[in-house]
Amino acid sequence: MKSNTGNIWLTALVALAFGFLGAALWSYAGLADNRTRAYLLDNPSILQDVAQALQEEQARERLAGVEDEIYDPFPGAVIGNPQGSRVLVEFTDYNCPYCEASLADVQELVADDPDLKVVMREWPIFEGSEEAARMALAAGKQGKYRAFHEAMFRRSPTTPENVAAAAREAGLDIERARRDAASDSVSLELARNLAFAQELGFSGTPAWVAGDTPIGGAVGVERLREALR
Template identity: 50%
Template sequence: MADTAPNPRSPWVILALIIVALIGGLGGWLLGSRQTPTEKAAIEEIVRNYILENPEILPQAMERLQARENGKQVASAGDALTAPFPGAVLGNPNGTVTLVEFTDYACGYCRASVPEVEALIAANPDLKVVIRELPILSPASAEAARWSLAAAEQSKFEAFHKAMFAAGRPAADTIEAAATRAGMDLDRARKVIAEPRVEAELKRNLALAQQLRIDGTPSWVIGEQLLAGAVGQKVLQDAIDAVKAGPKR
């Protein structure tokens, strides 16, 4: 079996970082305050006992550290993350709150999230949903993603998006059926799909996903929050509400 690097988002890796931070912070404080060996040992014992008696602080610290790291990653992506491929938007294209979804047409969880996103759009007139095609599950899902971008060029993105998920797993026949149902000009779509900008968009989305350490779909970004998986409508609405409320003071 080939060696694999530790997943930087693994709970055990994060836990190790927390322990290192605690030890490092304690060591720096001890060095600065020039404690005697006896005093150092006493303080270390206090910290050890506190952690053992209050183990719930570790998951809490892990969660806070993960949120902080996610925020840094999202900020580093900049406007490239929220700037859509022209037309590849659901909801209000001029909305003041932006939800980014990384999706794959071969993903069952993505399919299940379609009505949840529709409900969020209905409940939040100021919501702009930027769809980033991330076809990582099959060659057919990559072809469906190309047709999706071609649909965006024809202002048929939402219609194709819904029709493609409703058609089932992507295949040559289901993709064409979804395009026809969406009212697309198929010949025009085939020309757009062959344009370099379509492949460039898919590569851009993959690069963004790698930068954000996204390895599955659906994945969501709103504000500084990065949410992985089928988190559900309520979690997404809470994240939307947090953005609307603004940063905590």
């Protein structure tokens, strides 16, 4: 019912906006009241607002197709409270400078909300990122995802030497981690995350799902906090 109501309002807004636009075009031909054209000239953001609302509604509809799975983390790939009832999903890449910049936002959100569970989706889209993504998931299996995650960002870029150093800093069992990083379960997780990102229409990292809202880009802590609310 909530989705139907949102669609009805969105349809009404789109109809209103394009009604104004259509009337404005007719007014140029002398067939409509000049007040419509004046209104659009005085309020140029109305079509932008409607377009944004339409994009957000479409993103929520796409999310409905994967939400049963996207909130279910790979074993251990969680920051914050693993049992938290408030959930933020992040798609991340260790060679992405905006992901690195967003790390402080996630740390702040987790520190402020003991009920927050951040589900981490490794999405290595930059060249040379896959080895680090695989090691991060291997760290998750040892209960040390966050330790590796933060160590890896401190040691970027993701050269083999830096990945190994981050793994040691996180206290991983290195031999076990290497086996896990090469496992089928990790390969499947990376493929699933790519499929999720494509389904949601994400074009890069970081990308987020907060509440029922997919969000692309490094949007800052306040935007994420607002969406979680």
